[in-house]
Amino acid sequence: MKRIYIIGIIFAALTSCSDFIEEENLSSESAETFYVTPEGFNSLVNANYSQLRDIYGDTPWLYIGGTDLYSKGRGRGPLGLAEYTDLNSTSSDVDHLYNECYEAIQLANRALYYSEITEQTAELSTLVGEVKFLRALSYFLLVQTYGGVAITDYYDTPVLEFDRNSAEEVYQQIITDLEDAIANTADGAYTGRVNKRAARNLLAKVYLTRGYEDFGTPSDFDTAASLADQVIGGQALNLPFEEVFAPGNDMNEEVIFSVQFSPNSISADPDGLGSRQYAYFGSYLGGSEVQGQAPARDYSACPTNFALGLFSKEDSRWEGTFMTEIFYINTDDYTGPSYFTYYRVPKEDHDNLVVNEFYEPQWFTEADSLNYVSTNLLAPDFKYHRWGEYSSEWTDQVSLDYEVICVKKFDDPDPETAFGGRSSTRDIFLARLAETYLMAAEAYLKAGDPATGLQRLNVVRQRAGVADATLAEFDIDFILDERARELFGEYHRWFDLKRTGKLVERASLYNAQIDEANFNGVNALKILRPIPQQALDLNQNNDFPQNPAYN
Structure with missing residues (x-):
């Protein structure tokens, strides 16, 4: 591997390590003496996990922006990532993953360097496997987002010039790291740390994604299917969909890997360290x-009409994903709409509550509408939101409070943590069992075995309460629709569309704010994000190429 580094990223990584040691290393030892102890090395590994909060805990635009499911609402997200107009190397949020993932990679490289000189313990190889998983995850985010990027080693002095590795080389680095992680991490139930199952699950997605690349091979899909089935291991989707996301149930049996938050972990800066x-x-x-x-x-990432229209009456994921009713209370302390009353009053008593806002599903008939109004207790300012009048498109006509339906999957009703701008302590699911079934479905389809792929997909549909899909309708578009229903609001969508080659088609077809012409770049379509300008400016290698759409 070449010793190639970005000076700005080096300083960011050094700052992160320093901050962590200041918090954890109360004896003020130097890194050279602290990291060679079991306590010090463990703190360095924990710093690698903590970096996940910076990668995923803040803005979601690089994960969900500019797709078929979400578009800008009243809050107006970053124009370049949301609409592809004026998308360039200095656009807002373009640099988020580039900076945070390289910071994570440098933390991982530091841990791997010290793993060779720290006190050798029985758990050391396991910790090294965890770090390699975390490094692989960062490289995977980078290569999907920006294409080929620099593969870096551990550094002890700044390097001002770096080259760009090919995407194929980056994928090989990812696979090598994940194979090492599988060999060395612990087996057994998920406890919040990387284990073999999480490593196999990520490796399955890596092979699935590489299979679409021009350097991929058909065997990549076979490998992805096999790995996904190993992760599934015969486990059914036993929990009702809504229970998977119930507050206080973040460590349920279907979670394979997540970004962990807790009140203690964000206590130093609740608004700055929590999940958004x-x-x-x-x-x-x-x-x-x-x-x-x-x-x-935030009112900036709102569901499109297309996204809302994917759900049918029988689909339990409609109620499990969206807050379709907001109640009204009248107490000595407060009178008005109360979103959190949904959680504070047992579900069996919801029929006795007064409704302030109702969002009509697409399958309602006029008779259903009249029946709802006549059989429910309604607030003085009750608002009935008609189908088609509460999506992101609706914000172009009406931009008031409560005008767009809310996703409830990630709600944190704990009064101790719920009310800051960034103070949620709910975990962020990065991998869960239902998605693994959908990965297997896609891998088998691409590997030429649609019958087996359909079986995997129908397991997900059966849990949702909808009819099995048929072979006649089973294709990539059907899988993407199913992923939308199952994974709405989770941080996969832009990667799903890019992986499958559907980004331009589906974003321009189903997102009213995106025209197909918006994807036209200088020399190519904007299906990669631009390398951030700051990284280019800091690099003294003038031959480092920008992505072709932005030259």
């Missing part, structure tokens, strides 16, 4: 979270 996943995907809910009755909402 709950804050996106819906409209404002009454201003500054009226007296603790509602969560903060």
Whole structure:
């Protein structure tokens, strides 16, 4: 491997390590003396895990922006990533994954360097396997987003010039790291740390994604299918969909890997260190979270009409994903809409609550509408949101509070953590069993065995309560629709569309804010994000290429 580094990233990584040691190393030892102890090396590995919060805990635009499912609402997300107009190397948020993933990679490289000189313990090889998984995850995010990037080693002095490895080389590095992780990490149930199952699951997705590349091979899909089946291991989807996301149930049996949060982990800076996943995907809910009755909402990433229209009456994921009713309360302390009453009152008593907002599903008939209004207790300012009048498209006509339906999957109703701008302590699921079934479905389809792929997909549909799909309708578009229903709001969509070659087609067809012409770059389509300008400016290698759409 070449010793090639980005000076700005080097300083960011050094700052991160320093901050972590200041917090954890109360004896103020130097890195050279601290990391060679079991305590010090463990703290360095923990710093690698902590970096996941910076990669995933903040803005979601590189994961979900510019797709068929989400478009800009009243909050107006970054124009380049959301619409592809004026997308360039200095566009807002383009540099997020580039900076945070390289910071993670440098933390991992530092841990791997010290693993060879630290005190050798029985758990050392396991910790090394965990670090290699985390490095592989960062490289995988980078190569999907930007294409080929620099593969770096551990550094002890800044290097001002670096080259760009090919995407094929980056994939090989990822695979090597994940194979090592599988060989060395622990087996058994998920406890919040990387284990063999999480490593196999990520490797399955890596092979699935590489199979679409021009340097991929058909055997990549076979390998992906086999790995996904190993991860599934005969485990059924035993939990009701809504229970998978129930507050307080973040470590349920279907979670394979997640970004971990806790009150203690964000106590130093709750608004800066918590997860913002709950804050996106819906409209404002009454201003500054009226007296603790509602969560903060960003109102910038809202569901499209297409996304909302994917759900049918029988699909339990509709109610499991969206907050379709918001209740009204009248107490000595507060009178008005109360989003969190949904959680504070047992579900069996919801029929006795007064409704303030209702979002009509697409399958409602006029008789259904009249029946709902006549059989429910309605607030003085009750608002009935008709189908087609609460999506991101609707914000172009009406831009008031409560005008867009909210995603509830990630809600944090704990009064101790729910009311800051970034203060949720809910974990972010990066891998869960239902998605592994859908990965297997896609891999088998691409490997030429659609019958087996269909079986995997129908396991997910059966849990949702909808009819089995048929071979006649089973194709990539059907899989993408199923992934949308199952994974709405989770951080996969842009990667799903890019992987399958459907980004331009589906984003321009189903997102009213995107025209197909928006994808036209200088010399290519904008199906990779641009290398951030700061990285180019800091690099003294003037031959380092920008991605072709932005030259």
